[in-house]
Amino acid sequence: MTKLVCLAVVLASCLTFTGAAAALQGEPGKLVVKAGTIVTLGGDEIRNGAVVVENGRIVAVGTDVEIPYDATVLEFPDKVLFPGMVNCHDWGGLDRPNESIPVAPFLDVADALDPSSVDFEEDLRQGVTTVGVSQGHDCIIGGMGRAVRPLGLTPPEMTVKQETGLKISVAARRRSNRMIQMSQLRQAFHDLDEYTGQVAEKKYEDDLKKKDKKIEVGPDEAREKGKALLRADDLDDKHRNLYRLTTGAIGSFVYAEKAMDVKVAIDLARERGFFDRMTLVVGSECFKAAATLKEAGRPVILTELVHREQDPWTGEIEETFVPGVLAREGVRFALLPEGGSLGARYLWYQAARCVRNGVTRQTALESITLVPAEALGLRDRVGSIEVGKDANLVVLSGDPLDSLTWVEKVFIEGRLAYDKDKDIRLLELLEGLTRDEIEEGGEAMESPEDGASGATPEVDPETDGGKDDGGTEGDGSDGGFLSGERRHAG
Amino acid sequence: MRKLLWITVFQLGVVLLGAAPAMADETVLLRAGWLHTGDGAAIEGGCVLVRNGKIAAVGRDLALPEGARLIEAEEGAITAGLIDAASRAGVGPGAGEQSSEFVPRLLVADEVDLTSPDFQSLMRCGVTTVYVSTDSSSVVGGRGAVVRTGSSRGKATLVSSQGALGATMSADAYMRGAFNQSPFGAPTATARRPTTRMGLVWAWRKGFYDAMALRDGVTPPSGNPVVRSDEDLRVLIDVMAGKIPLRVMARTRDDILRVVRLSEELGFTFVLEEALEVYRCLDVIQSKEIPVIFGPLLDETMGTRLPQESDRLCLRTPSMLKDKGVLFALTARELGGESALPFQACFAMRYGLSFEAALAAVTSAPARILGIDKRVGRVEQGMDADLVVWSGPPFRPTTRAIAVLVEGVIVHSEAEGDGS
Numbered sequence: 001m002t003k004l005v006c007l008a009v010v011l012a013s014c015l016t017f018t019g020a021a022a023a024l025q026g027e028p029g030k031l032v033v034k035a036g037t038i039v040t041l042g043g044d045e046i047r048n049g050a051v052v053v054e055n056g057r058i059v060a061v062g063t064d065v066e067i068p069y070d071a072t073v074l075e076f077p078d079k080v081l082f083p084g085m086v087n088c089h090d091w092g093g094l095d096r097p098n099e100s101i102p103v104a105p106f107l108d109v110a111d112a113l114d115p116s117s118v119d120f121e122e123d124l125r126q127g128v129t130t131v132g133v134s135q136g137h138d139c140i141i142g143g144m145g146r147a148v149r150p151l152g153l154t155p156p157e158m159t160v161k162q163e164t165g166l167k168i169s170v171a172a173r174r175r176s177n178r179m180i181q182m183s184q185l186r187q188a189f190h191d192l193d194e195y196t197g198q199v200a201e202k203k204y205e206d207d208l209k210k211k212d213k214k215i216e217v218g219p220d221e222a223r224e225k226g227k228a229l230l231r232a233d234d235l236d237d238k239h240r241n242l243y244r245l246t247t248g249a250i251g252s253f254v255y256a257e258k259a260m261d262v263k264v265a266i267d268l269a270r271e272r273g274f275f276d277r278m279t280l281v282v283g284s285e286c287f288k289a290a291a292t293l294k295e296a297g298r299p300v301i302l303t304e305l306v307h308r309e310q311d312p313w314t315g316e317i318e319e320t321f322v323p324g325v326l327a328r329e330g331v332r333f334a335l336l337p338e339g340g341s342l343g344a345r346y347l348w349y350q351a352a353r354c355v356r357n358g359v360t361r362q363t364a365l366e367s368i369t370l371v372p373a374e375a376l377g378l379r380d381r382v383g384s385i386e387v388g389k390d391a392n393l394v395v396l397s398g399d400p401l402d403s404l405t406w407v408e409k410v411f412i413e414g415r416l417a418y419d420k421d422k423d424i425r426l427l428e429l430l431e432g433l434t435r436d437e438i439e440e441g442g443e444a445m446e447s448p449e450d451g452a453s454g455a456t457p458e459v460d461p462e463t464d465g466g467k468d469d470g471g472t473e474g475d476g477s478d479g480g481f482l483s484g485e486r487r488h489a490g
Numbered sequence: 491m492r493k494l495l496w497i498t499v500f501q502l503g504v505v506l507l508g509a510a511p512a513m514a515d516e517t518v519l520l521r522a523g524w525l526h527t528g529d530g531a532a533i534e535g536g537c538v539l540v541r542n543g544k545i546a547a548v549g550r551d552l553a554l555p556e557g558a559r560l561i562e563a564e565e566g567a568i569t570a571g572l573i574d575a576a577s578r579a580g581v582g583p584g585a586g587e588q589s590s591e592f593v594p595r596l597l598v599a600d601e602v603d604l605t606s607p608d609f610q611s612l613m614r615c616g617v618t619t620v621y622v623s624t625d626s627s628s629v630v631g632g633r634g635a636v637v638r639t640g641s642s643r644g645k646a647t648l649v650s651s652q653g654a655l656g657a658t659m660s661a662d663a664y665m666r667g668a669f670n671q672s673p674f675g676a677p678t679a680t681a682r683r684p685t686t687r688m689g690l691v692w693a694w695r696k697g698f699y700d701a702m703a704l705r706d707g708v709t710p711p712s713g714n715p716v717v718r719s720d721e722d723l724r725v726l727i728d729v730m731a732g733k734i735p736l737r738v739m740a741r742t743r744d745d746i747l748r749v750v751r752l753s754e755e756l757g758f759t760f761v762l763e764e765a766l767e768v769y770r771c772l773d774v775i776q777s778k779e780i781p782v783i784f785g786p787l788l789d790e791t792m793g794t795r796l797p798q799e800s801d802r803l804c805l806r807t808p809s810m811l812k813d814k815g816v817l818f819a820l821t822a823r824e825l826g827g828e829s830a831l832p833f834q835a836c837f838a839m840r841y842g843l844s845f846e847a848a849l850a851a852v853t854s855a856p857a858r859i860l861g862i863d864k865r866v867g868r869v870e871q872g873m874d875a876d877l878v879v880w881s882g883p884p885f886r887p888t889t890r891a892i893a894v895l896v897e898g899v900i901v902h903s904e905a906e907g908d909g910s
Contacts, residue, residue, distance in 0.1 A: 317607050341828035352887035403840045432769045432804025
């Protein structure tokens with residue numbers, strides 16, 4: 001019976017996603033979204049403006065824009081329109097965050113991506129329209145990341161951008177230490193040199209053979225000459241991505257846990273030629289290396305907002321608000337959700353924390369939109385409401401940084417991807433109802449027996465409160481989950 | 491000898507110096523964009539005058555007395571200091587007594603570390619008074635303690651060690667592993683009772699019936715005593731006589747109703763703690779007028795604090811309690827940081843509670859439940875000057891406490907470079 005219920009729930013969630021996926025496949029028409037306030041982040045806030053969308057892209061923004069005669073016009077006069085938020089470093093949608101092979105640049109997160117993960121559902125609920133999926137920190141050289149939209153049934157359907165970057169860690173893996181970490185990291189690049197040298201030498205020889213020439217140079221010179229002929233496709237899976245990293249063809253997310261790791265990461269990137277497309281993923285203590293981060297000029301992803309440190313002499317715990325330090329220094333940073341805490345699991349809340357601690361509103365808002373977009377190499381596509389960008393739009397009930405504000409609708413590339421009125425799981429959580437009860441119109445919330453006081457204590461009948469689960473199996477019509485018509489009037 | 495004298499003088503100097511920056515008799519005037527007194531009134535441009543540790547005057551346009559210190563927040567607000575009525579601050583995890591499952595004579599005050607950084611961080615986010623509850627791993631634990639989080643000496647102070655008696659009606663009291671260990675030596679199956687919910691309810695009954703026997707001067711029926719001393723039983727006698735309040739931690743609806751039935755059978759009144767599924771039996775709670783200390787609030791999409799106990803959340807529970815007219819307080823229990831009490835109020839508001847009700851749930855309501863509402867919990871002339879000045883509207887994620895006063899002493903102020 002329980003299994004049956006589980007199956008029903010799974011089926012129901014599939015149905016929800018089918019609905020969303022169907023929307024994804026449909027031909028996007030012309031759309032105009034009007035709102036009382038448009039927080040563009042690309043320029044000034046616009047009062048009573050409109051966003052014109054064609055083929056999933058924004059073609060016009062402003063108060064005085066031409067409305068195409070054949071466009072669907074949606075009006076939200078008392079709402080705030082905000083660009084879709086960008087969660088740029090997350091492994092929530094992966095079945096597990098780390099591979100046990102420490103050097104694995106041949107992996108791709110797409111192969112572990114679970115499109116039906118509740119994490120993606122939760123992303124939509126919180127107004128996140130782009131997720132940078134990456135593997136965890138527990139690696140030396142990890143797999144390839146990917147930017148996805150939290151919408152679709154398969155990884156290809158979800159993909160916004162392939163190959164956002166390789167994961168690298170200069171901090172010690174679990175049950176290891178920094179010396180081992182760095183020696184293995186150096187070894188990996190050394191192996192790459194060796195291997196590419198061999199391939200280059202062979203390539204050079206083959207090249208000469210083709211031209212019927214004889215080899216007149218020594219192996220070292222042959223290697224050097226062959227390197228010019230070398231292409232990524234000549235290399236095996238194990239080395240290809242690492243080679244492309246060193247030629248600047250792909251980006252990287254380099255994890256630096258402590259301040260001491262920051263310089264090491266930057267030096268390694270400079271030495272190995274991947275600095276220009278590197279994003280640093282930093283632990284809270286890295287605020288101590290703020291000047292180094294500033295000098296590097298690369299975007300930084302913050303894994304924790306508050307650094308706590310106990311003074312070894314007095315025992316006092318000192319707290320540092322990391323974004324505050326980085327903002328003062330002028331380092332561009334992107335925020336991530338933090339697990340566990342009540343609000344900190346939400347990107348908008350993380351930005352609100354920044355404002356609470358003295359960071360300017362603009363910087364805080366950019367840290368959940370434009371900067372993470374830059375970290376994913378998607379600054380020209382997402383992160384603000386500007387002409388030419390993807391129409392990722394979030395309709396908010398109020399100010400983006402206020403806890404009383406709700407995400408009401410989410411558009412991804414011009415298609416409606418989330419509607420709060422039809423969010424059954426949210427309704428369940430808010431009202432404490434089961435799906436059956438929602439189907440019945442919320443009547444079964446409180447059993448009639450609860451009202452009866454003075455039950456004889458001696459008997460102590462541990463009956464299940466009279467809630468009748470029996471009669472609901474037959475009428476679980478599919479439409480009810482998606483339609484949201486029978487919303488319980490709380 | 492002379493050296494000793496010098497040392498004494500030196501020590502005295504240090505003590506005085508330590509107390510100097512925040513003297514209790516300092517006169518302070520607080521002025522902010524809004525003053526929320528806690529009884530429904532919101533005074534624009536409200537002021538609070540603090541003298542001798544008490545609130546001397548409340549109103550608009552109060553003049554700054556000579557020599558008084560001014561704390562001003564034009565965009566901000568003033569409220570009473572927050573009160574957490576079921577905190578676990580100052581006691582580490584697993585601080586429950588393991589030698590017996592029935593220990594009413596114990597005092598949590600003996601376990602509380604007043605120098606713990608817990609109190610510092612609570613104080614900085616606006617919590618001025620906490621009630622430290624018993625650990626939930628005993629069937630009947632000890633009596634809780636009321637603690638003020640700050641003072642002129644810079645540490646927390648004990649207000650009362652004779653708080654309510656804490657009891658548990660949940661799996662915590664019989665779960666093995668992280669919760670209950672057998673007391674000494676090799677673990678045995680019989681070292682620690684109970685091991686099931688049946689045993690749990692039996693332990694409750696046995697304890698209370700033994701106490702009744704002692705009270706009525708009859709020989710208790712034979713059987714395994716769960717209560718070891720008369721001292722313990724006397725606490726239960728006082729509970730049944732209504733002299734000592736009883737706190738019961740219960741999460742699921744069945745457990746809550748189980749306590750209600752026991753309360754009728756054994757003749758006690760109680761305050762419900764944690765109460766995750768209270769929304770499923772609101773009518774009973776309302777008709778029996780049982781006060782509820784709800785929390786901590788959870789808004790995980792999946793799973794709960796203790797999955798074995800309940801998988802049915804209801805985020806609107808605080809506003810449902812309010813609608814039913816139940817006296818309820820919010821608690822963060824052992825949680826701090828972004829889950830601390832002001833943020834519990836923040837998310838209770840997100841899930842439908844009005845600001846006034848949220849404010850009451852973290853100030854006047856817990857004060858009433860703790861029986862200290864004559865002294866704290868509202869901003870009113872003559873009350874203790876436990877006050878918070880907020881940087882903006884209280885209980886919003888962008889707002890922080892910029893000044894906190896405990897009994898008129900400024901224990902936290904951003905002006906002194908204490909901020910962020």
